[in-house]
Amino acid sequence: MKTYMVRNVEIGKDSPKICVPIVGEEIEEILESAAEIADTKADIVEWRVDYFNSYDNYEQILICLKKLRSLLRDIPIIFTFRTDKECGHKNIDRDYYTKLNKLAIESSLIDIVDIEVNTIGDDMKELIELAHKNNVLLIGSIHNFESTPTREDIMENLKYIESLNVDIPKVAYMPNCNEDVMNLLAASKDIYENYSDRPFIAISMSDIGFISRICGNRFGSAITFGTVGKNSAPGQVDIDNLIDKMALFS
Template identity: 35%
Template sequence: MSTTSSVRLHTTVLGEGRTKIIVPLMPGASSEVPAALAALEGQPVDIIEWRVDHVADPELAVGVGVALRTSTSLPILLTYRTDREGGLGTLPDDGYAELVARLLRLELADAVDVEYSRSAVAVASLLDAAQAAGVPVVASFHDFHTTPAREALLGHLRAQDELGADVLKIAVTPRSSVDVAELLGASAAASAEFGKPLIAISMGGLGLVSRVAGSVFGSCATFATVGAASAPGQVPAAELAPLLGVFDAE
């Protein structure tokens, strides 16, 4: 699987070679980081998604980030999800943007996820912060209720592209196999149109094919678990890796 462009996160390149496996880590405090990282040993993990929203007190986030950064060589994708996006975060958009920008200034991430449907001011400030920090932006869109029609999905991805995101991402909820097909069709069309690394996921058990065979439709990475899942339908990394090898074209 290849795309027109690629994006480097430390030692890992999105958009080149095999599908990359991203595993969420959700430590609530710096004291939980050693055990979380120990669980990754021997696991097929390419990128850590640090879910900052699982740190209840934002003031403690810096300590957690430092513990992660100094204890692993794996690339870190910094993500803060609100309760509207399937996460635990309760910060308003301005507080969210301020926290994430602070963590980027401290060089605690190799990439940052930005939910592009947040307020335009918050999104713009985070894009500026990411550029200043020299880290790529994964723009994302989530729908935990439905799967929009293919043209609507392409519209979300097009908007992310126009914002200047380095990686485009959509994650939606299927109610039927037709919904899964819509997601996969949008992924294939977007991969051809935008020429940027893309992550397209149909969540839940019904959408498992999108996590396993996404590379066939242009998706460059998928999310898996080592321990707790952060979204519906994630499967253990050790089980997913050999399945990805069946579909990946090196």
């Protein structure tokens, strides 16, 4: 399986890399979070731009990105605008979603961009080409905050995302029972051992799905998500707690 070297972090090698989200509404709050995260063992930082009050102001987004890049030094930055269709905090149309992600990719300030496969539609190929031209990795993601599909459908979703030629396929589902979590883990293991040639992310959310966040090295998921302060999805826990629990599966 291929791996990706992003600054000093090799994604897809050894234990899952720990990503911490920033979910502030104002630049000052965002930068305070970044400064705090920079002193932890976080491998990656995800800026959730849909929380940002100035999400519709290109200039403010670039100002914030420049300051984040300076504060986070060599920690890779994921740029993510999660739409309300996938339980994000803002409702924007596809045209703006595409333009916003293009702006981030071409800024030279981010390392990875997370693109919702079901939102971007036919513009995915163009964004992938633009990302690769600018040395930005692209995560292609599908989120469902209501339920978890069957094991077979989880595998098909991961295969479909990979077929688009994204760098890192990602799926995240809400479990309604323990069987949902087991299906996610089984599908992840099967993809890892028998199909995928690249790192991927497979997460079962909420407290029920917590195990999926700590056992990625046994089931293939390459990135997990912890918190320093506020979380961005159900089931995320403090980074120190996450590290302790991950050690059980090392």
